[in-house]
Amino acid sequence: MTDLLPPDVAPLVALSLMAVSFASSFITISFGIGGGGLMLAVMASLLPPAALVPVHGVVQFGSNAGRTAMMARHIQWGPALWFAVGIVLGIGLGASVVPAIPPAVVLIGVGLFLIWTVLSKPPAWMRDWPLLTGTLTSVLSMAFGASGPFVNTYVKSLDLGRHAHVATTAVLLSGQHLLKALAFGVLGFAYAPWAGLIAALILCGLAGTWTGKQVLNRLSDARFRQALNAVLLLLSARLVWQGLSLLL
Known part of the structure; x- marks a missing residue:
């Protein structure tokens, strides 16, 4: 097994990441959100910093x-296609805009906005202007790495059933993470030593997705929205706390 792992990753670390990949995918498809942030947090404590975002993006x-x-x-392809165009624009724009914005301001502002969209109805422009929403959420994803909360907020504004919500979110996140991973490859990150671990994590994630789908099928749309709102509130509160920590 050690022959398939990068030099800095022990077998026990790899097995731990595989278990987390299963759990994070299970959580994401069951409740609509949360798995990507969990995976990023665990990876941050176990992987070298230089490999964190590129490997997380591919997984x-x-x-x-x-x-x-x-x-x-x-999948609701109409909103997804316009949002996808916004992804391309947002990633390009974010590379030049994000460094000029104080991180604390972005964290607190986005966290409060997400809390508002949960406690009240998301603003109409999020639903009616998918190109604009895709651009803005992709700019924000450049700042944080994990883009699930922003994409989920947009898809939530479409007021879809639980299966359509999960499917549409998945295709949009696929596009964002693919472009991010390609960008790191162009910038020189060497994926080859990590290929074995990445493949194992993706396979465990697929197993978690299949298992979680059985839970999703048993949930009602109302229960799904309650779980989604609860996770969004927790993630939003974490963003605000991180921003305040930077200011204090």
């Missing part, structure tokens, strides 16, 4: 691509 692309394939018939 999340694989997990979301698998989720997209399993849920393809539920």
